Amino acid sequence: MPHDHSDHPHALLPPDPALRVKALETILTRKGLIDPAALDEIIDTYQNRIGPRNGAQVVARAWSDPGFRAALQEDATAAVSEMGFYGRQGEHMVVVENTPSQHNMVVCTLCSCYPWPLLGIPPGWYKSDAYRARAVRAPRKVLAEFGVTLLPETSVRVWDSTAEIRYLVLPMRPEGSDGLSEQALAALVTRDSMIGTGLPRAPEGAP
Amino acid sequence: MSDSAPEPVFEDPWHAQLFALTVHLNETGRFDWPDWAARFSATLKRHGLERELNGGADYFNAWLETLEDLLAESGEAGDGERDRVRQAWENAYLTTPHGQPVHLPG
Numbered sequence: 001m002p003h004d005h006s007d008h009p010h011a012l013l014p015p016d017p018a019l020r021v022k023a024l025e026t027i028l029t030r031k032g033l034i035d036p037a038a039l040d041e042i043i044d045t046y047q048n049r050i051g052p053r054n055g056a057q058v059v060a061r062a063w064s065d066p067g068f069r070a071a072l073q074e075d076a077t078a079a080v081s082e083m084g085f086y087g088r089q090g091e092h093m094v095v096v097e098n099t100p101s102q103h104n105m106v107v108c109t110l111c112s113c114y115p116w117p118l119l120g121i122p123p124g125w126y127k128s129d130a131y132r133a134r135a136v137r138a139p140r141k142v143l144a145e146f147g148v149t150l151l152p153e154t155s156v157r158v159w160d161s162t163a164e165i166r167y168l169v170l171p172m173r174p175e176g177s178d179g180l181s182e183q184a185l186a187a188l189v190t191r192d193s194m195i196g197t198g199l200p201r202a203p204e205g206a207p
Numbered sequence: 208m209s210d211s212a213p214e215p216v217f218e219d220p221w222h223a224q225l226f227a228l229t230v231h232l233n234e235t236g237r238f239d240w241p242d243w244a245a246r247f248s249a250t251l252k253r254h255g256l257e258r259e260l261n262g263g264a265d266y267f268n269a270w271l272e273t274l275e276d277l278l279a280e281s282g283e284a285g286d287g288e289r290d291r292v293r294q295a296w297e298n299a300y301l302t303t304p305h306g307q308p309v310h311l312p313g
Contacts, residue, residue, distance in 0.1 A: 009304070011301075015221070015272050015300060017218070017267070017268060019293050019297055020271060021224050022293070023289050023290075023292040024278065024289065025224065025228060027288055028283065032285065033237070035231070036230050039227040040227075042231060046227075047217070066224075070282035089240035090240065122262075124261065124263050126262060127262030127266045128261050130259060155271070163244035201286045
């Protein structure tokens with residue numbers, strides 16, 4: 001007899017890990033150790049309110065405002081906190097600036113440390129063994145897979161994040177973007193360009 | 208591997224629940240984040256000895272195992288208690304008519 005999924009007599013059983021997560025939530029809620037509403041709020045925050053747009057605002061402001069850029073180099077944690085972006089895990093943020101002679105790329109070889117307040121939750125590839133192991137060993141090869149080819153004279157520096165220090169790449173401002181507003185500049189900043197596995201978009205009409 | 212296509216923040220709802228649970232426990236002071244990161248990276252390393260882990264289900268399975276071990280160690284959710292409550296949830300799903308909300312009895 002064919003198995004008809006539209007005809008389940010009972011609720012669809014979630015996968016084993018989902019049941020294990022529910023068990024933990026139930027136990028901790030019964031003991032008064034967690035507040036289920038707080039969990040919903042955290043999920044909402046990371047799903048809807050925190051993401052690469054935050055980091056893009058920081059980059060666009062650094063491109064437009066030399067004073068802010070200097071403050072970012074001096075103490076990125078303080079500079080981005082003033083924009084309302086701060087870590088909930090007490091981490092320090094460090095901004096590494098791309099130049100014609102040095103391209104920066106961020107990895108976490110131990111687990112998946114990432115500047116959450118500026119970029120949100122890392123993409124799957126950032127958390128994969130493939131990226132975590134190879135970003136350090138063969139950064140140019142990994143960059144090529146992302147479609148990034150650098151000039152031979154540009155060196156690549158890989159920054160290994162930790163629970164305490166999270167890096168954000170400040171990409172070079174694209175050519176042909178003179179006179180654009182901060183908002184227009186922010187639209188050029190991609191998530192990958194702030195991890196160092198991409199470059200910002202070229203402005204429309206640029207050669 | 209580009210960011211031109213939109214991807215969901217969390218691939219699966221339980222990834223989101225697990226993430227939020229862990230962040231909440233950290234924020235309420237059950238453990239500090241460097242301790243969490245050290246434990247989690249040890250689990251990833253152990254799992255990664257057998258095969259190359261992807262950044263999706265493999266990653267969150269390692270995350271779950273780390274949190275279960277941590278809470279068992281601290282006595283907040285022991286192995287036996289976890290198994291019993293997990294089984295109760297499974298039974299609840301299997302005995303709740305399709306389309307109705309699933310609750311634990313009692």
